[in-house]
Amino acid sequence: MITLENIQNARDTISDTLEATPLVADHVLSERLGRRVWLKGELFQRTGSFKARGALNWVRTASHEELARGLGAVSAGNHALGLAWAARDAGVEVTIVMPENASPVKIEGSRALGAEVILHGDINDAWVLMHRLVEERGLTLVHPYDNPRIIAGQGTVGLEILEQAPDTSAILCPIGGGGLISGIGVAVRTLRPELCLLGVEPIGAASMAHAWTHNGPQQLDKVDTCAKSLAAAIVGEHTYPLCRQHVDALTSVDDDAIVDAMRHLMLNAKLFVEPGAAVGAAELLKGTSELPPQGDVVVVVTGGNMGWDELAELL
Template identity: 35%
Template sequence: MLQIPATHPSLDQIRDAQTALRGRVIRTPVLSLNQAPIAQLLDNAASVSMKLELFQHAGSFKARGNLLGLDRLDTDERAAGVIAASGGNHALAVSWAANSQGVRAKLIMPKATDPIRVKGCKRLGAEVHLVENIAAAFDEMNRIAAEDGSTVMHPFEGGHMTLGAATLGAEILEDLPDIDCMIVAVGGGGLISGVSSAIRQAKPDCEIIGVEPIGADSLSRSFEDGEPVRIGKVDTIADSLGSPAALPYSFSVARKFVNRMVRIEDHLMVDAMILMRDTLKIMAEPACAAALAAATGPLREALAGKNVCILACGSNIGPERFRALLAGR
């Protein structure tokens, strides 16, 4: 059985995880933006590429870690099923991974969740319960798990989620060996902890920059305080990046390998969503556009002369939600 790291994933563990996932996840493409109109906004950079992980199963990078998490369940745990609280891409990824392995899945989702995500989970066979908000979703998840023994699938905290994201980082480095700078959107920290551990261990001089909305900056504040912190309120349009807290495992890995964090305002994500729609014909949710928003905004001058990769981490957004966000710009 694949070894799940207790600390940061080693390069051997990452290679083993790639082997375990081979043929089960999509090796998503890297798109050169050097000839695209976006390049005009990043004309200081030596080269600009985008890793299109939104084309992954279930629409996001989270498919990788959830498959690894399900792989480690024993027979009794599989029989009891899995449960998760999420209004974002994690819910779809848990539904997809559980469906692929014949495991029962329950999802506790806020009533305000984009209907396309709720329908997607149900279509994949998950049992969906809608509650008032994400805090209530976690409470209900914990209550049900205690009653029926289902295994909780956390959206970002755990060695399997970081290891799954590390396979994504390894792919990026295989396709872009000359990369100087990697820009990654941050929700809870599972994605950037994995991507940074894979890239920095193999290429220590590559700069890893995390991007958070100003209204959901738990990892930025944690870096500043030197320990995981909980923020008082989440206030951002990027619901997939709306973690109210950093947690010990993903924080410790990210702190070891991430060079720095930047904060962006919501309107920059909307601008990047429009840019991706108009130039790449991609309908991106705010989280998917966050790394590009930082690259074309506060990081633009800092990218001069660098070979840059922007991670489009995932996107599950319905047309009504997309239009509403653009209309509120």
């Protein structure tokens, strides 16, 4: 069980180092919807995404034995950056396996923070190698999303939203493996049970919708999306039931809609976002979501770690 108390404790654990991220008004979407639309700017968090929250909470609540073995992780990039940063400050070694198509900015950033980064195959191949390294090296695996301490850290985003925008009636949150929306869901359902929580996935990596269809986590045969930060092939044993319990609905957007939303956020909100961070805005721009008739809408903008070459290729 992950409770509101776990999330509040996580905030106490990390708040001396990680500040609350701002809400940025999206005036264009606000005028289109006839209500205030806020963008929760997790791209302004340390290491450029919300992942620093869960990583720092995990490291600071870890036992000496867990840390002494060294840490291992699989990541498309943002978890790698967050964990490498949190572990560096604790003086702990980290080994991260990333898919070969991972963002060069995230690869080099993780290495600059002291992590050993191994590039290997796709995300499924990366997991196979990491499990082998855990056995061979005795590493402590820090799962990027399916861990209660990680989920509690990410859930601090939900506490901030409810405090910063008390008139919120709906939150749109990207889903990769489900850690962020699970943590937000626990906070929201406990404090504001009437609030609508909508999960948004890329069509080419809709692993949570796949799990809902099959009544449990089921691995996708492949993932194919420009939103690499959301390209989890399978959701977690923790995140699946939490999402079923706390998320009102799931929706998905294609790559063209994601790129259009990136353009919108860069030109109108002045936010330099990576593709996975734009899926919530993409859903609002699509205009098909059923939202409560009144109240503010908050879109979680999860990160901004992307290089110029990557942006040029997308646009």
